Amino acid sequence: MGVPVYLFTGFLESGKTTLIKDTIASPDFADVSSTLLILCEEGEEEYDPAFCSEHQVTVVTVENKEDMTEKLLEGFAGAYDAEQVMIEYNGTWEMDLILDMDMPEGWELQGIYTTVNADTADSYLANMRQMFLEPMRYSNLIIVNRSGEQLDKLKLRRTVKVFNPRAQLVFERPDGTPEQDLGDELPYDLSQSFIELESFDYGLWYLDVSENPKKYNNKTFKFLAQVYKGKNMRHRIFVPGRFIMTCCANDVQFLGYLCRYSMPEFPYQDRDWVTVTVTCRYEFAREYGKRGPVLYLQEILPAKKPEEELVYF
Structure with missing residues (x-):
């Protein structure tokens, strides 16, 4: 069986690190004994040594976009015998850089997950639209955290869904609990003929x-x-x-x-x-x-x- 690779995308301070830590610690995600975590940017949230030791996580860092190459990943695959690989991708790097690579033999990309900070989403949509939305085009799951009245949720949902209708979009309140589904929030009354x-x-x-x-x-x-x-x-x-x-x-x-x-x-x-x-x-x-x-x-x-x-x- 191949080594599953999970790609986590999103801008700095969007919650990638928190999502990765929660995923690694969750008993429902995968029953593995070792994880290779490829860290492409460092945010406010960090991976402390105690957490990594408890969950058998090896962290390697890629600081520059130019260093993210097929040869580098081949080196990681040879040096670390991990049962799964997680990549915390830099939100300013083009998705083609990683998606167009030939993964090391045995590595299989299993999922792409994007995190969004609701506090900054509208600003990014207005000023950095293409860069902000690019990862969502490929994502299986998009988690919008810290969601509240400040965010036009329907606007973001339909922006994403029109070019990635298969993506699952989840809005989380500041306390981490999921909000209700937006499917019924339409600007017209479907009860009318x-x-x-x-x-x-x-x-x-x-x-x-x-x-x-x-x-x-x-x-x-x-x-x-x-x-x-x-x-x-x-x-x-x-x-x-x-x-x-x-x-x-x-x-x-x-x-x-x-x-x-x-x-x-x-x-x-x-x-x-x-x-x-x-x-x-x-x-x-x-x-x-x-x-x-x-x-x-x-x-x-x-x-x-x-x-x-x-x-x-």
């Missing part, structure tokens, strides 16, 4: 439909969209959607769902702005290759281009 979406809520609507298509079955929505009708798209199908910026200008994506219409002629071109009224159904679509959300057009009207064309998360 007809819902008119605000322009800035399109992204959250798109995301929640993707995650929970069954609960949108037979609901009718009205929203502002742009037209996409590709050359290879089947007759009487188009996509009403929006361009969404998830991380930075390079990550703008057009996101929308298939929409069927019955009108004999479709009078709109790609990128035209329209207001659509559609009914959502959860059914098989050839384009998806499986069951998924399919829209049925009830009404389409020309619309003015909004001042802000992009939807942000």
Whole structure:
């Protein structure tokens, strides 16, 4: 059996060290007798010798990004006979640096975990968006600690989920207890059969439909969209959607769902702005290759281009 490698990412003071220590000490995580911990930055929280001795943890330090190489990891693998490897990664180093490496023989990357300090999350989103979000693109689990009223949780959740829908996102209160799931906190009332979406809520609507298509079955929505009708798209199908910026200008994506219409002629071109009224159904679509959300057009009207064309998360 290979040696599992666990990668912990996040900015300085985001709680990586605390998470790693809790993980190592947890009897529910893994039954191993030795751990190699590769430390790429030193924060306020430290690994004291007593803890390392108790849990058979060997700590090695990589101070500079240039030193993090395949040759260095090979040397660690040969020098230390550890049953698991944990890497406390520097939050300012590119993820490609570690993810593009060939791991030493027998080492297998098992999970990527990101920690976020809720006190600084909004500031990083505003000022260091690309660097802040990059690790979350690859993470299996994202833990937002010290969470309280200071953080727009829905904004952060939909920012992450739109480009990493498989990530598990957990918000923890300052005392370490988990907060309730945010899944039901939507800016519209799903108990209604007809819902008119605000322009800035399109992204959250798109995301929640993707995650929970069954609960949108037979609901009718009205929203502002742009037209996409590709050359290879089947007759009487188009996509009403929006361009969404998830991380930075390079990550703008057009996101929308298939929409069927019955009108004999479709009078709109790609990128035209329209207001659509559609009914959502959860059914098989050839384009998806499986069951998924399919829209049925009830009404389409020309619309003015909004001042802000992009939807942000």
